[in-house]
Amino acid sequence: QYSAVVSFSPCQQRIEIHKLRQGDNLILGFSIGGGIDQDPSQNPFSEDKTDKGIYVTRVTEGGPAEVAGLQIGDKIMQVNGWDMTMVTHDQARKRLTKRNEEVVRLLVTRQSLQKAVQQSMMS
């Protein structure tokens, strides 16, 4: 028996976040860490300590990201179609905080997701 995973690929999830307007800024309500210019060994969320991808390090309670289902520890693979696996930290920030975009569609992968898929595959 398989347990279905709601995603396009077994390990990934699409999350759509609507930005919240706060004063002059549009905020998403989470924090990112990582990047090709950062030290990957310090990343508490990655399984592979050489992974220089962008990870979600904090999710604000009640913020747009939490509402949309983003969780802490998620690795962001794509933002609105732009690849996030080989970007610097600053580039990642810029891609997420474009002023003319009100909605961002993220492709994230999650360890728990992967584990769930593996477990279900094995059982």
Add this chain to the structure above:
Amino acid sequence: KIESLKVTVDFLKLPLGLKKPPLKEALAAVPGPGRPKPFGLERHKARRSDTMDNESQYSGYSYKSGHSRSSRKHRDRRDRHRSKSRDGSRGDKSVTIQAPGEPLLDNESTRGDERDDNWGETTTVVTGTSEHSISHDDITRITKDMEDSAHLDCSRHLGVMLAGALALLAFLTPLAFMLLPQLLWRDELEPCGTPCEGLFISVAFKLLILLLGSWALFFRRPKAFFPRVFVFRALLMVLVFLLVVSYWLFYGVRILDSRDRNYQGVVQYAVSLVDALLFVHYLAVVLLELRQLQPQFTLKAVRSADGASRFYNVGHLSIQRAAVWILENYYHDFPVYNPALLNLPKSVLSKKMSGFKVYSLGEENSTNNSTGQSRAVIAAAARRRDNSHNEFYYEEAEHERRVRKRRARLVVAVEEAFTHIKRLQEEDQKNPREIMDPREAAQAIFASMARAMQKYLRTTKQQPYHTMESILQHLEFCITHDMTPKAFLERYLTAGPTIQYHKDRWLAKQWTLVSEEPVTNGLKDGVVFVLKRQDFSLVVSTKKIPFFKLSEEFVDPKSHKFVMRLQSETSV
């Protein structure tokens, strides 16, 4: 020689505190014209000074007892003067920091041990010689307090003379050694050729070197008059004296009496004396000059009136010398003492006292009552809500603002005033009536800034220090040297050190050294002494400079490596 011996012996008694007999006999000799009390007081004090366990304010005494011969009449005058001026300063003749000009001690005396008092005018002057007063201080001192200084002058003068005599003796001795055989038994002497000539030349040059060395080391005007004898100088003088005396003794016995024929031996004997004198001179350099150079202690000097403090590093010095050092630095480091700036404004303080009144309702024991009363008042005042700090704060803020406003006006006025004049260039053709010398130029522009200056000085309470004449003079000075308005104002905008102001008013000559330990003791960790003037004092405390343990660490230049720092977290 006998004279100097006697005096030296007297002098020797000094540091050992055995002054009692001469002092007593001297005091007994002084007539007491109906003023028994001051004399008794002085005697008592002198005795205390003998035991050296009290304040060493008795500078004069130590000298006097040493030179009891000359000091009798001086003591007379001094005592009379002291009883006149006994209004609080308890007979202090302590460290008079004047730079009394000392008569140039003579040459040779390499160490001038012989000069009991003037250690060759170099460093500390055990007795100042106030007769050559070349400095302004001296002149003013002499005109102002003749009585006070007269006897001191004489006693110091005597000391100088003695030291000079001993020095001369030491210098002439080798020459005498060499000349006497020639004069007395010339015919019997063996001829002595080249070696003797060589020795003559060496003696001549060594004496010349001794002369120059003594001149460099000892012929300096003393900086101050010290309350007690300078131990090192005493030591050196004694050493020289003993040296010379023992040489003469041997000479007298071995050479004069027996009419030694070997002239070369005699000349060599003289040369050895000169060598010994040169070595004593070396010792003098080391003891008097070199030993105190390496810093060993840090002295903190705090002015009691307003808390201005400084730190100084000194080497091994006796307390009296350290005191002089501190005073020398005081005059150019500490901002001038301004009594007007000391007190809290009246409006702040007066409020404190209003409030409680305590009435006593017929109690018998008055003493108990008063303390009880005062305690009650104090306790009540403490409990009451005290807003004087508020007053103080606002007063301060207001004062600051006022000062800044006046200062701004002053700066602008001065800047404008300076734009009115300029230096005459060669190519300018000006009519001679328009050309001014600095004084006239100063007067011309002074009027426009006078008011602003006066107001500013009054606000900062500096007006006693600057008279109109002094401001004009300073302005003239600045104009002559092409200074900018800012340079002109530097003198008025910040309170400068004492030495900047007019000498007569602000330079004190008389300071009192108060110390629990004898002032000839060396500095040690934790020693505290006080330098007093009438209205404030400098409290000096000593701390030893710590012993540093330096260790070495080698860093390979190739070991400097870096990596990217870890995660930065950005919130989006």
